[in-house]
Amino acid sequence: MLNDNYMLIDKIPVPIEGEKNIxxxxxxxxxxxxxxxxxxxxxxxxxxxxxxVEDERGNMHAACSTPPKAGMSVVTNSARLRKYRKNIxxxxxxxxxxxxxxxxxxxxxxxxxxxxxxxxxxxxxPNGKTQPQKDESSVSISIDHSKCILCGDCVRxxxxxxNVGAIGFSGRGSKMEVSTAFxxxxxxxxxxxxxxxxxxxxxxxxxxxxxxDRTWAAIYDPDVYVVAQVAPAVRAGxxxxxxxxxxxxxxxxxxxAMRRMGFNQVYDTTTGADxxxxxxxxxxxxxxxxxGKLPLFTSCCPAWIRYAENKHPELLExxxxxxxxxxxxxxxxxxxxxxxxxxxGKKIFSVAVMPCTAKKYEAVREEFKRPDGSDTIDAVxxxxxxxxxIREAGIHFDEIAPExxxxxxxxxxGAGVIFGVTGGVTEAVLRYADTDKTYSGLRQIxxxxxRGMEGVKEASYQVGDAQLKIAIVSGLGNAEKLIRKIQSGxxxxxxxxxxxxPNGCIAGAGQPFAHREEKEQRAENLYKTxxxxxxxxxxxxxxxxxxxxxxxGDRAHELxxxxxxxxxx
Numbered sequence: 001m002l003n004d005n006y007m008l009i010d011k012i013p014v015p016i017e018g019e020k021n022i023x024x025x026x027x028x029x030x031x032x033x034x035x036x037x038x039x040x041x042x043x044x045x046x047x048x049x050x051x052x053v054e055d056e057r058g059n060m061h062a063a064c065s066t067p068p069k070a071g072m073s074v075v076t077n078s079a080r081l082r083k084y085r086k087n088i089x090x091x092x093x094x095x096x097x098x099x100x101x102x103x104x105x106x107x108x109x110x111x112x113x114x115x116x117x118x119x120x121x122x123x124x125x126p127n128g129k130t131q132p133q134k135d136e137s138s139v140s141i142s143i144d145h146s147k148c149i150l151c152g153d154c155v156r157x158x159x160x161x162x163n164v165g166a167i168g169f170s171g172r173g174s175k176m177e178v179s180t181a182f183x184x185x186x187x188x189x190x191x192x193x194x195x196x197x198x199x200x201x202x203x204x205x206x207x208x209x210x211x212x213d214r215t216w217a218a219i220y221d222p223d224v225y226v227v228a229q230v231a232p233a234v235r236a237g238x239x240x241x242x243x244x245x246x247x248x249x250x251x252x253x254x255x256x257a258m259r260r261m262g263f264n265q266v267y268d269t270t271t272g273a274d275x276x277x278x279x280x281x282x283x284x285x286x287x288x289x290x291x292g293k294l295p296l297f298t299s300c301c302p303a304w305i306r307y308a309e310n311k312h313p314e315l316l317e318x319x320x321x322x323x324x325x326x327x328x329x330x331x332x333x334x335x336x337x338x339x340x341x342x343x344x345g346k347k348i349f350s351v352a353v354m355p356c357t358a359k360k361y362e363a364v365r366e367e368f369k370r371p372d373g374s375d376t377i378d379a380v381x382x383x384x385x386x387x388x389x390i391r392e393a394g395i396h397f398d399e400i401a402p403e404x405x406x407x408x409x410x411x412x413x414g415a416g417v418i419f420g421v422t423g424g425v426t427e428a429v430l431r432y433a434d435t436d437k438t439y440s441g442l443r444q445i446x447x448x449x450x451r452g453m454e455g456v457k458e459a460s461y462q463v464g465d466a467q468l469k470i471a472i473v474s475g476l477g478n479a480e481k482l483i484r485k486i487q488s489g490x491x492x493x494x495x496x497x498x499x500x501x502p503n504g505c506i507a508g509a510g511q512p513f514a515h516r517e518e519k520e521q522r523a524e525n526l527y528k529t530x531x532x533x534x535x536x537x538x539x540x541x542x543x544x545x546x547x548x549x550x551x552x553g554d555r556a557h558e559l560x561x562x563x564x565x566x567x568x569x
Contacts, residue, residue: 008073016068023051023063031076034085034114036202037151038064041502043160045152050085050114054078086118094125096203097132097146103204108513110202111149137185139364140193140209140357141509148178148205154197161502163477164307166191178205190310192476194303194500195357195509208357208510211379212388218349218379219262225346226262227337229329230254230405231269233355233420233505235529236522237383241512242390242397248525252402254353254386261393264343265406269352270416272329273428275547276300277415277538279560280322280425281432284495288466293317295471295486295493298425300324302362303500305564307476312483313566321561325419326352326359327368330376331559332409335551349378353386355420355508358500367562382510411543414530421523422474422504423450423457426497430470431537433463442536451527453503453520456482469493475502 006013007022009029019025021044026033036048044065051063053074060081061074075081092111100106133145152169155178159165166189170179180189198206218224235251244250251268258266284296299305299320308315323331330350337348352359362368363377370376381389390397404410415431418424427450434441449459450472457472471493473479479498485491501508506522514522535541552559 004070006070007068010075010077011073016070019068021064022053022061022066022068022074025068026051026053026063026076033063033076034117035064036110036114036149037153039153039156039200041161042153042156042200045156047150047152048088050088052081052084054081060084082118085114086120089115089118089120090123090125092149093120093123093127095128096149097129097144098127103147104207105201105204109204135186136209137187138191138193138209139187139360140191141186141195141198141206142209143186143206144204145177147203149203150176150178151202152178153200153202154178154206157196157200161475161477162192162194162196162500163480164190164192164194167197192303192306192310192500193358193361194476196501197509198357199507199509199513208382208384209360210385211360211381212385214379215351215381215385215389218351223346224349225264225337225343226349226351227265227267227333228258228263228351228353229267229269229272229326229333230258230353231326231355231420231505232273232417232526233508233511233522234353234383234386236420236506236525237355237511237514238387238390238397240518241387244398248528249402250525251529252404253397253400255405256400256403257390257393257395257397258386259403260395260400261389263351267329267333267409268405268412268416269325269329270412270419271409271541271543271547272325272327272332273416273419274413274538274541274544275328275332275560276322276325276419276425277428277432278544279328279556280320281429281538283320283322284429285433288468288494295496296320298495298497299562300419300425301358301499301501302356303358304476304479304498306358306361306567307479307500309564309567311480315483316564316566319564321563323368323560323562324359324362325416326354326380327362327376327562328560329409330368332547332551334370334376335559336408336547350376352377352380353383354380355383355505355511356501357382357509359510367564383508384510384512387512408546409543411535411541412533413535413538413541414533415536415538416541417529417533418526420505420526421451422499423452423472423497424504424526426450426459426470426472426495428538429495430461430463430468432539434461435464437537453516453523455502466494468495470495470497472497474499474504476500478502 014029034050037045046062046065129146135143239250255266297319360380363380368376415428430445448461455478459470
């Protein structure tokens, strides 16, 4: 007799221990239940109906939206359920562009995966989506409605998690589609370019807007000198996709692979992160001691900046004037090579390898144009695009030996490395501001509450005579909640770190998609790198002195800082 704490899943007793739905119990039993529209981070939508189960009376239930009930018995695999799922897949395929060989998500398409799993060898219905229906107006993402299966994942991510609301459902029945308001191009909405919609899309309906061809063209051009910088979170994202299980040493392999591909110089953006820490740390200390605008919001995340411009222009004075590490380092690179006789006569093409799709928008912003009208960063490629280029080049990533970044900007610190994790920017700034420069001081900062994968974290830390109150948020929906608490007087902080992507840059939309366990492993890899880095604090990076002396001089405000303004959309 089954007691009150169990359900029978395919005759397997499974204890109920706080699970919200039958689907969680099914997976707990080790059964791979097919789904399109279910993510534990999003609300339950129940649209795809692939997760149906059958009870002992023959009734069918959507496992994702049905609470577990003690004593209940269900099966996940029966003749009826198998036929039901195959029919759903056929109907989806009949209303889906099937150019799978050239689709961006061919290797990771959930629809293709389940069609193979259930051996769909033929589709009995005529194909209603043979022509692409693309919106390529955004520099960050590309949308193809012909590949949409109406799972609603992108809509819920944009509305529930990110609080942006750039897309939603329009029409009814067979006319229903995911659309912007009044079907305007996505770049005319309040989209912030975070790309989290593309991260959860199970097909190729929303993908990253690519700069791979432009980058290859620059590499092949003998009159172009291609210089690249690689963000710290990228090293944590490439390894698994390229057959290297341990992402810990991936940075060195990335540098080696990019040199083989034809990049002339390859640098580590952690150097730019160290510049940001120094500039932002000084700005924070000045505001704190001289009565400046507080709290100080971080400025590293371009999707957060655009969100603030769109929804909270009143906070722009609170946002740090510091450029992001990508833009700071990009300015230094362009200034350095402008006077470097070894590349005289060649055009400098600056590439940034980022975990983030919003960086593509940041790269073309008017605020970062150089005096001659050119961009500081000429092309942004994401981690996914870098993986594509490495594969195209035929490089066996798991076999190559790691190499160091190029000089003269080869020095980095552990503080710069942890920028890729939520809370990393705050920890790096505290290391800079703290008067205790000992190992004990480092440990106290790490244990103050700045670390962890929670969407909202609060920390308190004593610096000199000041007891600093700090908030760290990832995910724009969490940022909105925190802003409301600050504006209502419910909460008060000195420093607020905001990252648009939940869990920070390690989970940026430009990274290969990962579930929570893999995200935690990526964070751990960055912390391990920090542990083994001799230089722990940004100001101790000896390369910074040369950068400031040779590239920045008395132009720090012009090259390293920026002022943002409210936007109309």
